[in-house]
Amino acid sequence: MANVTLKVNGETRSASVPPETTLLRLLRDQFNLTGAKLGCDVGDCGACTVIVDGQPVNSCLMLVGQVEGREVLTIEGLATADHLHALQKLFEHFGSLQCGFCGPGVILSAKALLDENPDPSTQEIRDALGGNLCRCTGYTKMIEAIKGAACILRGEEVPAVKSA
Amino acid sequence: MKSFEFFAAKDSNHAVTLLAQHAANAKVKIIAGGTDLLADLKFAAHGPDVVVDISRADDLKNITMTEQGLNIGALVTHTQIMRSPLICQLFPALVDAAHTIGAVQTRNLGTLGGNLVTAVPSMDSGPTLMALEAIVTIAGNGGRRQVPLSEFFVGPRKTILKPDELLTEIIIPKQNVGKPTHFLKFGLRKGQALALVNVAASFWVDWEKNAFLAPRIALGAVAPKVIRAPQAEAYLEGRTITPEAMAEAGRVAVGDAKPISDFRASAEYRRHLVAVLTKRALEGAWALAQTRRLEGSNGKRNA
């Protein structure tokens, strides 16, 4: 068994799990944080995206031993019950998701982008979402929402919603 | 995944010690970014008994200019390459190559060393480093040794590394620092696609004769390992730089490639890509050489 202690959404958490456990399994099965989804389990789909030490990664491709002592942010850590993150508000506002399976990963990839680049171009947003596969939408409304959230986070007004 | 014992190395020396301890009587695997290894292990019938994690070996995460040349630690991630001012300035081709690897998440974890050790013929770091005649440093219990990257690859998924050895750094030798180089990859999609063919071209310019000097061309995904294109290089050496010469070098490079047909593309299509991409990579390197000359910097052998 491997004993692992790390920070998840600001809280120190520990678990004792087999060393072949991935970060994704740790979050879902031990900590009951099921926001990060198990899609492909091999790095292709991005449904399991979480932010480790500021960088978005595929949690299905990290072993628990590799996240010992690190800081992990999952979608559950982005909002409180009565205060959504700007990205979440605008994804809702624009109807950016359909089934929602890709959503936690997409939003965390977008958050990591906006943390570094407060005013990204459409191309930069597309590049940031290149590792988040969405089978339902065409990404268009996600990109609109991310641009809108970037405005809010910069303290500007969100441009009017384009009618569908 | 099959169960294994897990050890985290503090630095490269510790990693070598751990490998020496375990490699004699157990099947040991190194994990760096894990983007290749874990995807593999999840499907493997027989996994390793021991996994040595080197992702915390900070001494392998530096990008520095040394006496020998540009030194890139094996644990430098693709994201780090894209953000390194030194590499952006000297080798935009390496930045372009890194940018084509997987997606942001993969590039944040995946390392240059891991990419090379996979020895997959389509690896995107391979061609540029081969064209720049990179050297790799290998650390083992008996000490360190250096070999040219071209001798590091043995075949598909096979390198000369012994089970108790670690790749520690990749060096672009001093005489090639700043050499105008261009990388191109052709995949079936823009994102998250392996190369059908990837190519790097690199040359100095003899500005008096307007001729190719020390041209180097490397091709990926068209042979059991990343290869140089010796016939195309010989064709260009000393030749006047013209669009026709670059197009002809592309055609000659087809003769250096030995592509196979698979579910991604036919051998015929890959041969076509070799000709087109080689020509365009040469054009890219030529454009860079001219820009640098205008800026008064490199583009010319500086030693």
Ligand SMILES: Cc1cc2nc3c(=O)[nH]c(=O)nc-3n(C[C@H](O)[C@H](O)[C@H](O)COP(=O)(O)OP(=O)(O)OC[C@H]3O[C@@H](n4cnc5c(N)ncnc54)[C@H](O)[C@@H]3O)c2cc1C
């Ligand atoms: C979704 C996805 C997309 C991808 N797309 C691309 C792509 O477009 N182009 C591309 O080239 N690759 C691609 N890859 C492959 C992979 O991400 C890269 O090859 C990456 O650079 C591997 O590095 P790593 O640190 O993750 O290696 P790991 O998975 O940690 O290791 C890979 C292998 O190298 C060994 N190893 C690692 N480091 C060392 C070392 N320093 N010394 C000795 N042995 C070592 C390991 O034991 C293992 O056998 C992709 C992977 C995924 C999951």
Ligand code: FES
């Ligand atoms: S589940 Fe991790 S990338 Fe698909």
Ligand code: FES
């Ligand atoms: S909304 Fe269904 S996968 Fe993206």
